[in-house]
Amino acid sequence: MNQYKVFFLPDQKKIEVEEGLSLLEATEKAGLFIQSLCGGEGVCGKCKVQIVTGKAKIDKTALPFFTREEIEKGYVLACQMLVREDLKVFIPPESRIEEEQILKESFEMTKKEWMESPPFQYSEPDWISLHKRPSDPASLFEPLTFKVFLNLPTPTPDDNIPDTARILRELRKKLKFADYEFSYSSLKELFLNLRRSDWKVTVTLTRQNDVGKIIQIEEGQRVNQNYGVAVDVGTTTVVAQLVDLKTGRVMGVEGSLNLQSHYGEDVLSRIAYVCGKGSLEVLQKAVVENINNLIKSLTKTKGVKIDEITSIVAAGNTTMSHILMGLMPCSIRDDPYVPTVDLYPKIMAKEIGIQINSNGILQVLPSISSYVGGDTVAGVLACNMADRPEVSCLIDIGTNGEVVIGNNEWMLSCSASAGPAFEGGDTKWGMRATKGAIQKINIEKDEIIYETVGGVKPRGICGSGFIDLLYSLAKHRVLEIDGKFSKSLRDRRLIKGDHEMEYIIAFPEETEKGETITITQSDIDNLLRSKAAIFAAIKSLMDYSGLSFNRLEKIYVAGGFGNYLDVEKAIGIGLLPDLPIERFEFVGNSSLMGARMVLLSYHVLEKAMSISQSITNIELSKFAPFGDEYMASLYLPHIDRERLFPSVKF
C-alpha cells in the first residue's frame, strides 16, 4: 500500500500514513486533537480542516456544513477526507480541541475548590474525622490502602512461630480486623524481607469487609511513603489528583483531554465505536494512557515514586467506567439499557495496565444505572446528600443531564438526554468554553455586551453564553414565549440567513476570523430542547417523590459548566427551578471530589456501594409524565410560568 506525507499547519507536524486513512485518523497519529462530536461519522461537521496543498473533496451530504467561501478555500471534513496523495493541511482554531486551556482551567477550578478551601480538613494522626459529623459512617479516615510499620521480635527457640503468624500477632495489636489474608505476592519475598531488614517491615493493607488484605510487605519504615490517586474519568477530560494517604493532603492535580475523544465526542459515539467497527481494547488503552500520563507527570512534579502509589480510585459515567474496566458497554445503548456491572470489583491496577505499585489496587466507583454512573454517586458523596435529613438535589448538566434528589432516607435519580447544545454541539456557533468562547452576554438596549474566555476576539458561544443569550432575548422580547423570533420585531441584528432567521451576536469586525457570529432559530430550538429535558427531569423526580420544589433546601449544580452559570438567568429561561438563589451551590468537579473521598475512606466506599444499590432510578423514557413535562418546558421559561416560575420578571 502506498504511503503519503501529510504536513499539518500551523503545528508544522509531518507524518507518513498509509493510503486511505482519513485525515481525522492522521491528526490522531500526529498527536493533534481536533473536534469530532459524532466520532467520525460525517454528521456533526466539527472536524473542518483546510486543504492547502492537494485536492479537497467534500461529500454531497457534507455540503450543508460549509459556506461557499469555505468550499472555495478548500475546507473539508477531516473524517471524510481520505489521504490519496501528499497533503498540506491547515487546522483552523475552531476545529481544534485546545488541550492546554482545558487543562489549565481544570487545574484552576480544582485548585480553587480543593486546595484553597477544601471541603474537609485533614490532620495527623491517622484516625480523624472526614466529615465532621460523629454519627456519620463516613467519619473515619481509613484510606483504601494504608501502611503499618512493624518492629517484630526476632524468633527464638521459645518463640518460633511462622513468619506470617509473627506478622499477624503484631498486626492484631494495631488493627481490629476480624481476619487477615496475605496476597501471594506479599509472601514471595517475605523470607528475605524480614531477615534483610532485621525484622522491621512495613505492611500495606487494603480492607475487604472485615478482612485486612495484606498486599505488600516492604523492608524498613515506609509508612510515610504511601500515596493514592483519585481520577475523574470524564467523557471529555480526565483529571487526576495525587493524594498523600498518610495525611489525606492533596499533593497536586492535573487534567488532560480524554484520548478517546478521537473516537467520538459523547458516550453514544464511543459505544458505537466499541460495538461497531472499532474495539474495546483501543478505547481502554486510550484512557489508561491518559491516567498513566497524568500519574507520571504528577509524581515527577511532586517527587513521589510510582511505586509509592498503592491505590487509585476512578469515578466516571457508566460507559466510561465500563470501558476503563475493559467491559463491553454495548447493552448500555440499547433498550432496556442494561449495563454489565454496577458494583465494580476492586482489582489490581496492573490488570488493566495502570502503572502504579505492582500490588496497587484500582477501585471504580459503583454506578446506579446505564446513564447514572459513578460520577453521580461521587457527586452524592461530595454533597453529603445521603446522610442529611433535609431533601436536596444534585444536577449535573451535560449531554446527559443527571439529576438526583433525596435525603438520608430515600433517593431518586434519573438521566435526561439533553443533547450537546450547551456543550458546543448542535448549534451553528457553539463551542466549548475554550479561548474565544463568549461566556457572558448582556443585551442593553440595542447593544450586546459580551465577555470571552481569555478576553480575546470571539470565536463562538459556549453554554453559559447561550443561557445568558436566551435570557436576554426573551427578556427583550426578541423571542416569544415559544422560543420563536418575534415576527413583529424590527432589529438590525435579526436577519434572514441561508435557510432561516438568525440573530447577530458579533459583527464581522468584532470577530477573530471576520465572520458574523449568530444564533439561529434552529440553535434556539435545540437549546430549548436541552433545557426542557433537564428541567422536565427535575420536575419528574419531584413529582415522583410527591414533594414540591420548595422542599429542596439545597440544589447542587455540578460539572465544569456550573461555575460559569448565572443562576438567575438559568432560572429565567426555565433550566433550573425557581428557588431562592442562596439555595444553589456550585460543586465543581464533584466526581473527582467523591473519588478522593472514597480513596481516603473505606467507609465512604461502603457508602458509595450502598447509594448505588439503594437509590431508585427512574427511566424517564418509560415514565409517562415525563413527556408532558418536557413539552410544557419547551417554553421560556415554561408554559406554566405562573405556578412554576412566579419570580421570573420579563
Add this chain to the structure above:
Amino acid sequence: MNQYKVFFLPDQKKIEVEEGLSLLEATEKAGLFIQSLCGGEGVCGKCKVQIVTGKAKIDKTALPFFTREEIEKGYVLACQMLVREDLKVFIPPESRIEEEQILKESFEMTKKEWMESPPFQYSEPDWISLHKRPSDPASLFEPLTFKVFLNLPTPTPDDNIPDTARILRELRKKLKFADYEFSYSSLKELFLNLRRSDWKVTVTLTRQNDVGKIIQIEEGQRVNQNYGVAVDVGTTTVVAQLVDLKTGRVMGVEGSLNLQSHYGEDVLSRIAYVCGKGSLEVLQKAVVENINNLIKSLTKTKGVKIDEITSIVAAGNTTMSHILMGLMPCSIRDDPYVPTVDLYPKIMAKEIGIQINSNGILQVLPSISSYVGGDTVAGVLACNMADRPEVSCLIDIGTNGEVVIGNNEWMLSCSASAGPAFEGGDTKWGMRATKGAIQKINIEKDEIIYETVGGVKPRGICGSGFIDLLYSLAKHRVLEIDGKFSKSLRDRRLIKGDHEMEYIIAFPEETEKGETITITQSDIDNLLRSKAAIFAAIKSLMDYSGLSFNRLEKIYVAGGFGNYLDVEKAIGIGLLPDLPIERFEFVGNSSLMGARMVLLSYHVLEKAMSISQSITNIELSKFAPFGDEYMASLYLPHIDRERLFPSVKF
C-alpha cells in the same frame, strides 16, 4: 567448552554433555533416575555407577563405599565423577530409582484403599454427608470450587438491572452466602457469554469465609464438567487423584517420582540445594512439572478437559509446601526452625505454573510447624482424630517421624528426626521397597526365610524387612538387649566383615548379583536410633499429655511403609507402643486422602486451618525429657521392658 558423549547402559541412552558435568547431572539430562540420598554431596554412596569405557576416578573420601571388587570393575560415585571424555556407563539396578514400580505400587495402594472401599460414600445430590456424623462440621459436601447453572430471565424495560445484579439475584435463590464477589476475569467476557448463551450460564464459585467468589462464568449448562485434583506432594513421590467435584467420585490416581529427587533425597538436602548453590525456582518448577504431567496423564486417560479442572489441593510436609508455593524454606533448617508460612493462601493455580483452568485455584494444606506439615494435618483429617472424644494417635514413620495425639478437645504434635535407616539409607544393604527388596524375614532355627518385592532374587533389604530382621535377631538372641551382636554366639551367619561384625541374610548364590547381603553392627545401631527416636517421640507426647499409653484407643500408622509393617514385630523391637493389635490401623497415604477431603469440602478446609492453629507442637530438641526417653529406647525393645513392653515375649 568441550562436549562429550555419554552412553548409558542398560538403557542405551546416548547424550552429549559439556565437559565438567557430573555423571549424576548427566543421568538427569538423559531422563534416568538414580539414587542420591545426600543430593550429590558424595556422602551417601547411593549413586554408584560402573564406568564401562573411560577412566574411572574415585575420591579418597568415597573409597569406604566400595568393595575391592567394585573398584576393580570401575565403579564410581556418579555425583563425584565429572565427564572429561566420552564415556560408556552402566547403571546397576541397586542405584536406580525404579519409577515404574513405585508408580504401580502407589496406584494399587490407592485403588485398594479408595476405589474399592472408600472411607466415605458419595451420591447425588450435591449436599450430602461426608463423614456420617450429623454433628460433625465436616458433614457438608461443599467442594472448594462448585458450579451452579442459572437460567436467567431476559432483561426487559421493567427489569433492566445490570448483568451482575441479575446473576446475583438468581444465585441468592440457590446459595446462602452473605455476600458475593466477581473476579475480574469472570466479568471480562460476561457481556458476550450471557447474550450468546441466551441467558443460560454456569457460574463457578469458591468460598472465602461467608463470601462466594465467582471465578468463572461459562455459557450453557456445564455443571457436570467440574473436576478437581488432590495431590500428595511427598519428598520422594508425588501422587495425584482426579476427582469429580459434582459427585465426589475418584476418577483415577497416578503417581510419579518427585523430580526434585535429582537435587537430594530428603528435605534437608533439598533445603541445602535451594539455600546454597541451587535455586528455589528449579525445585519449584520440578514439582510443578510433576503435577502437570500427572494431570495431563489423568485427564487424557479419563477424557476430562484440562479446562474442566477448577481446583487443586496439595498436601505435603512444610518444606515441600514452601517449595511448591515458591517460598524460601531456608529458615526451616536452622534453629529456631521458623517456616515462612503456616496458613498458605488460596491462590490462582496458574500463579505457580500449574496447568488447570486458567481461573482455577490452588489450596495447599496448612502446616503446624517446620517439621510437622500439611501432610500430617491431612492425616489427622483422614483419621478424623480431631472430631472424636476418644484419644488417638497418628504415627507417620519416615526420615522425619511425625506423631500426633489427641482428640476433639486437644491435640499435641511433634516430629522426630529418625534418619533414613527404615527407608533404605544409613545401612549397607538398605533400599526402598522396590523390586528385589527383602520385605519380610523370619528366622527359624538356623534358616532365614524371606520374601522380596516382586518375588525375585534379593538385592537388598527395605524397612519392613529390617523390622522383621531386628525382631528375629533379638528373639533368637543373636542380638543382646542393647542391640549388639551376642559375643557368645556361634553362628555361621555371623561373620567379621571389613571393619565390623555382620550377619548374613542372603548368601551369594541366593542374590541377584552374587553378593552377600548382610546387616552390620552399624546398620543395627542406625536402625535402633531410628526406632528409638520414633518411640521416644510417642512416649514424650504421651507424658506431656499426662496420659498412659493405654488411653490410646486407636493408633493410625501412615506412610507407604505402613502397609507392609508387621505390627507385632514392630512392637517387639520397641518401635510401636505395646497395645492390642486391633487398636492399630494402617491408613495408607492419608496425606492424599486428607487433601481430597479438603478438595471436597470447604468445611474440612476450615477444620484443617483450625487444626493447624490449635494443635500444640512440642519441639523435641527443646523438650528435656525427650533425651532420656531416647536413650531408654535404644534397647530391644526398651530399657524399661517390664513396664512398657510387658507383652513382648523373647
